[in-house]
Amino acid sequence: MSPMGVIPNSHTGPLYDLYDKSGAWTGALNDDDIDALDVATAVYLGGPAGSITAHNCRCVHGSAPNRASKPRPLFLCAYSAAHAIPITNLTAKGKYSEVIVRGERARWAEFDSRPVLLPPDWTKTGYKSIFEHQRRDR
Numbered sequence: 001m002s003p004m005g006v007i008p009n010s011h012t013g014p015l016y017d018l019y020d021k022s023g024a025w026t027g028a029l030n031d032d033d034i035d036a037l038d039v040a041t042a043v044y045l046g047g048p049a050g051s052i053t054a055h056n057c058r059c060v061h062g063s064a065p066n067r068a069s070k071p072r073p074l075f076l077c078a079y080s081a082a083h084a085i086p087i088t089n090l091t092a093k094g095k096y097s098e099v100i101v102r103g104e105r106a107r108w109a110e111f112d113s114r115p116v117l118l119p120p121d122w123t124k125t126g127y128k129s130i131f132e133h134q135r136r137d138r
Contacts, residue, residue: 003045003046003047003063004044004045004053004061004062004063005039005042005043005045005062005063006042006043006045006055006059006060006061007037007039007041007042007043007060008043010037010058010059010060011059013060015114015115016030016033016060016117017117018117025119025120027130027134028062029060029062057078065134081106082100082104082105082106083106083108083109084109086098087116087118087119088118088122090122
C-alpha cells in the first residue's frame with residue numbers, strides 16, 4: 001500500500017481521459033498518457049497512519065497497485081467553491097453533501113473554460129470503488 005504521488009503543477013496542464021479505447025470507465029490514465037508524463041517529478045505524500053493529504057483533483061495523482069491482502073483504506077473529502085455545481089448525484093444523499101463550511105451560498109456560477117470528463121452513469125451499473133475499476137492486468 002504505497003503512498004500516493006502527485007505531479008506538481010499538473011493541475012494546470014492537460015486533462016486526461018479515464019475511459020479506455022473501448023469506452024469502458026477505468027478511473028485511470030491510459031499507458032500512452034502515463035508514458036508521456038514526467039513521472040520522475042512526482043512527490044510522494046507519505047506519512048504515519050492517520051495522516052491526510054490535500055491536493056487539487058486535477059493534479060495527476062496515483063499510487064502503485066495494492067498488492068496487500070486487505071483493501072486500501074480511503075476516506076475521501078472533497079472541498080469545492082460555493083459556486084461549484086455537482087455534475088453527478090453520487091454524493092447527493094451524504095450527510096454533509098454540499099454543506100458550506102466557510103462563506104455563504106453563491107448567487108452566480110463561474111465556469112472553468114476547460115472541459116470536464118463526465119463519470120459513467122452509475123444508476124445503470126451501481127457504483128464501485130475506483131480501486132475496483134483500476135484493478136486490471138496491465
